[in-house]
Amino acid sequence: MTAQTHRQWRVAARPIGRPLLASDFEYAEAPIREPDEGEALVKTLYLSFDPAQKSWMENVAGYRDPVQIGDVMPGRGVGVVLESRDGGLRAGDLVEGPIGWRDHAVMPASELKVLPEGVAPPAAMSLLGTTGATAYLGLVHVGKPKPGDALVISGAAGATGSLVGQLGKLAGCRVIGIAGGAEKCAWLTQELGFDGAIDYKSENVRSRLRDLCPKGIDVFWDNVGGEILNDALARLSVGARVVICGGISRYNFDARDPSQMPPGPRNYFNVVFTGATIQGFLLGHYEREIPLAEARLLDWIRKGDLKFKADVREGFEHAPAALMGLFEGGNFGKQMLKVGEP
């Protein structure tokens, strides 16, 4: 019943200090082994893409376990269980987990989570999993939003940013998104209920922030870094919280050699006049909180309170291109790749 071999993408080179190249990935086929006790054989349905995956390949920063050249490219996805040798999983279950870039995987059942009843894979990948937990826990624990706060988000039309904004609305904030292009900005205000949007490609971010946040920014969620972060730091209110979640503008520099890195935000010193806080968020530091986050998100999903946009490409062969596209702002919503049918 199962295929005898499976397809996979392996890490072929470390993209340190430069953009990703197609040659950083190597296509391969490999046999499918039988699951051992406690393991399951999963057929991949979707792969999920995140900018942090480039950092994993670089193996420089402290994100996760080291990736070796020749390893299957790490990444999360959704699959269907074909065979299970674990009491917690049955054939036919839809599961989410660190499947990696392969169309079949034998892996510990403990690393797989059954999708909640009634939540389709694109919704689960956009609103639950690491995206959902990052948005919820980062906003709650680091952003600490209060009703009436002005919450500004960079990379607002991305998977994390668009969810942070919707959670901010649920928390009673006035939400402003910064995104690239009129279409993304219209989606934020017309579909997601953001109170305002700034198109960084055609507008002056600094002056628009002044107009849209006349009393200053209370919470700034940063996925971008660079000049957008710097412009936001110029507008902080007293006691503001800045959540550093990502820095897409920095990912093509060589973090091993600090002199190669782009400058930091000149306006950091405004934290003195405002008593503001700049704090990083890494999901790994909040493992114990994830079940609570998932439960809250699931309630809202079932009530229809959370929207998402899935940017779905098709075909396992396009996995490298799907990841590379993230760094060009090509995706609109959560980037995912449809790999197979249940």
Next chain:
Amino acid sequence: MTAQTHRQWRVAARPIGRPLLASDFEYAEAPIREPDEGEALVKTLYLSFDPAQKSWMENVAGYRDPVQIGDVMPGRGVGVVLESRDGGLRAGDLVEGPIGWRDHAVMPASELKVLPEGVAPPAAMSLLGTTGATAYLGLVHVGKPKPGDALVISGAAGATGSLVGQLGKLAGCRVIGIAGGAEKCAWLTQELGFDGAIDYKSENVRSRLRDLCPKGIDVFWDNVGGEILNDALARLSVGARVVICGGISRYNFDARDPSQMPPGPRNYFNVVFTGATIQGFLLGHYEREIPLAEARLLDWIRKGDLKFKADVREGFEHAPAALMGLFEGGNFGKQMLKVGEP
């Protein structure tokens, strides 16, 4: 009994985007008026100097009430009450307050605080007042030191830095100071009990921090900014707290024009991997906590637990030079100017 005129220094120009010049100050003499009800006539004994005074003159940042050209140069000091028309003060009282650069001042008694019994003016100016409250409240509320933490301080031989280090020792931290020159470093380790010192003029700060903080920096207190801040951000532990108190390396740039400001810390993004916090401290946000801070500090002063070094110049005519010297690292300990005798 009182002089008929008094000497004063006025603000003559705004030193924006450049170092201070002697011509930024104008010497003048003016009549002494009689105190009104609720006021006191004070004879200045000492003036106190702080890098923030340059920012006050620039009138750019949000530090305090605007200073106008022609105003008496603002600043704090210690004086003796010559006449009082307020029930809370008596002639002969030693008082601390925002006297400004003048050798006599008529001012509201409510702005003056009587020095605690047995604490001489140099000790009061070094360990109490704004210096003491900044060190205590910034460390407690932003640095949040725990026993065993590695606490690193830049500008460690200055008035605030040397007190922060001693308070860190009282809190059970391992304390490392960064200062300029062997003499200052020896003072930190041999007199103040710091566990280590780094001479930024002759040593590689980055590699010395690696040696002295093998498990990372838990609390970093920054008075300097620039490359020293950047080097510290490269060494943060998980959950580290960075207190931005000052940025002496930045004070000669033009804050009105962000493009003129020096780059921010490239390594700010390490807060993601560490979940660390970078927070500013401004004493004005903690007004209500100041009495508690003073009471704690006074206990330690009376027990002899806190040391200080007063860098005392003499002569009212040297006030501009005393302030300018701060920006050249010329002072060793709290810079003050002796203006008169009681």
